[in-house]
Amino acid sequence: MPTSTPDALRDVSVIIVGAGFSGLGLGIQLRRRGETSFVILERADDVGGSWRDNTYPGVACDVPSPLYSYSFRTNPDWSRMFSPGQEIWDYLRAAAREEGLGPHLRFGAEMLEARWNENDHRWTVRTPQGEFYGDVLVAATGHLTDIKLPEVPGLETFTGELFHSARWNHDFPLAGKRIGVVGTGASAIQIVPQLAEIADQLVVFQRSAPYIQPRRDRVFSEAEKNLFRRDQRTVEEMREMLFWYNDSRFAARRLIDDYLAEASWQALSHLDKQVSDPELRAKLTPDYTIGCKRILLSDDYYPAIQRPNVHLEAAALERVEGSTAFSAVGEAFELDVLVVATGFETYDLPSSYRIFGRGGNALADHWSNGMQAYKSIATAGFPNLFLLNGPGTSLGHNSVIYMIEAQIDHLLAALDWRSAHDGRVLEVSSDIENAFAKRLDEGAAETVIIRGGCSSWYLDPRNGRATLSWPDFAHRFRDECAPFDPAAYDHGEQSAARA
Amino acid sequence: MSTASTVPATAGDVKENHGSLHIGDLEVNFFDSLDEHSGLPPIVLVHGTGGSTRSHFGFLFPMLAAKQRVVAVDLATPQGPPDEGQIRMAEQVQAVIEKVLPDRPVTLAGYSLGAVVAATAAGTRPDLVGGLILMAGWLKTDAQQKLRNDIWRALRQSDVEALRRYQAFCAFSAPLLAMLSDGEIEALVSSFRTDDVMAAQMEINRHVDLTDVAPKIACPTLIVAGTDDLMTPFRQSKRLFGAIADARYTEVTSGHAMVVERPAELVHLIAAFNANPNQYPAGAILPTRRP
């Protein structure tokens, strides 16, 4: 056991692991309620989560900024509708600072292992900075945080520079280089137009063509921002309009004909308008139903693909030999750089191998048939463990922050209940968890995620379940999952008094 | 290449069964999603002036039908005196309920003229209706509404193209119209009806009066007003809020065309009310939603 240096927050009421939108959002709400007995453990050296890790050229959100932010901290200063990643990161850093989270944050504090202690009914979290003890453990560890490299033979033999989009090497000069980009998802679509400007040659390896709709981005004028500052209601009104508009897009995900046709038309007419060469158009036309994978927004991707120095290889990267990258159809490309934009570990979360509940059971084992949680937040055999932005929370049509806030409300009500009931332990039964999971499976079976004829990162390939996705309106998540119902939890035990 | 093959997508699990019945010489059509899904009461939808199930409830019908049974009535426009219009239309709704959903409480949800019709149906046959939702409804046609009705009539005589533009102008909120491109505005404009059926319904609109029937509404009621509604201004919804005993009130940021401007928010309001009509007590103004 590592020796623990003195730390006033070593033994607390709530341990939060992760300092992204989820962990910080919960921390802010706790602070605002005057709570002080909580610690936020973050493995990196700063807050921000996704927005700290993703610094690739062109990084930005694809849900409009007035909506992609906390409802309880609207921001009048967004530079544009889809703000750059740096601005979002700055927003989160300012939020952490101004809301007084500084004293609660521990950096370089990776959760190496978390264990439920059957004797005192509390959690112990081991980190490189020693152990932390808490009544309640909150896993706010994200699901787009642990990078995933493609399984390509010879990748490790690549003689050029190779990095993942979320681990960008800003020290390596890319201008004038022969660059390969692997993947055509949300990150790649933002990276390609940027690299096309500076690369000598750019090859894009496309396994499956994405649907791309017009971005409708725009700058907020000084006058608009000034109005936002003077009248906060105007920011909120824009946010509400964006929220309900985005939520209506769920009708297409639920395969309602008119809305599905409209969504397809928006994408395919955009392709028609921007790409005239029929052969290239064919390569860029998706082979699945729209919405099955994330719908992307871009006005500069198709133009970039048509630059003379850019080649769209409509095939996966199959193997690498030295400096040569071979596509699945046998084309060979000499490259100086490979940018891997192949996404993250989504369905089999690394953090789940580090959390041990009753009987020393690992969360990953509990989830061997796929991740699931009652109301997307609590899971059987893991008392007083709450998950933020975990299973059953991902959306293709609206902001994740809204989902996270609904979960925070559930969690705060659970904490209130515990305070009013002598710190009794909250744990759901397998039956309750399974019943909830079954309903989500049934819901997903009616959506494009399951029916759309694609393999996406929302699916668990081990069982074909859409374990990551919330198969309904976002508002329905708040309606169903924000309320805390003590009757759904067993609560026999009591956490022992803190040392 | 992707290993997944393309599976043809089908329209969720929403089936629509079409049926009709006759009242005198009027044929009344309705749609029924059949699938109960749950123990929730079925929802009966009634469209507004110049509308139909398809044009007003293209979103609400299938999305509500994902969680509970939904029946929607396509109102037939009665000939007779316009001041009897609301009761003649209410009879159609009552007949559909008795035929399709006999002996069980239903939640009746009307929009615009459909709200007037639904309120009339609920007030004259309280036994048929377990819950009532009135979206963009009104209590009694007032001078502002008559003035608008006059302009509508005059333009129909003189300039049908201007009438369509006027309808678009009145139906949607200023903020929504302000966001649209020229092409989108033209598409909206051309979607409006100016035919004889529409004109007959406009006459019925002129003569709406729920003053006597509103106090007879006994069931829990949710009143939904559009903040920017020029056709049935929110003050009219507030009058209903005052007139119906077991009513609660909420606003959506929208013009009259809330089924187009805020359909997802309406699904939220209707589904939540149907699951628990008494979540908020009689007389309550729902808390402001801040997503």
Ligand SMILES: Cc1cc2nc3c(=O)[nH]c(=O)nc-3n(C[C@H](O)[C@H](O)[C@H](O)COP(=O)(O)OP(=O)(O)OC[C@H]3O[C@@H](n4cnc5c(N)ncnc54)[C@H](O)[C@@H]3O)c2cc1C
């Ligand atoms: C490039 C990109 C663009 C995106 N754009 C959008 C968008 O436009 N709209 C949208 O809704 N969503 C978007 N997302 C999804 C985004 O991940 C979420 O919106 C949100 O940022 C998630 O916040 P989080 O706090 O739940 O997770 P994260 O931001 O992933 O934060 C998790 C934190 O936990 C830490 N952590 C993980 N494991 C451990 C451990 N064992 N010990 C200690 N700390 C640990 C991580 O270091 C990280 O800081 C985007 C994601 C990416 C990658």
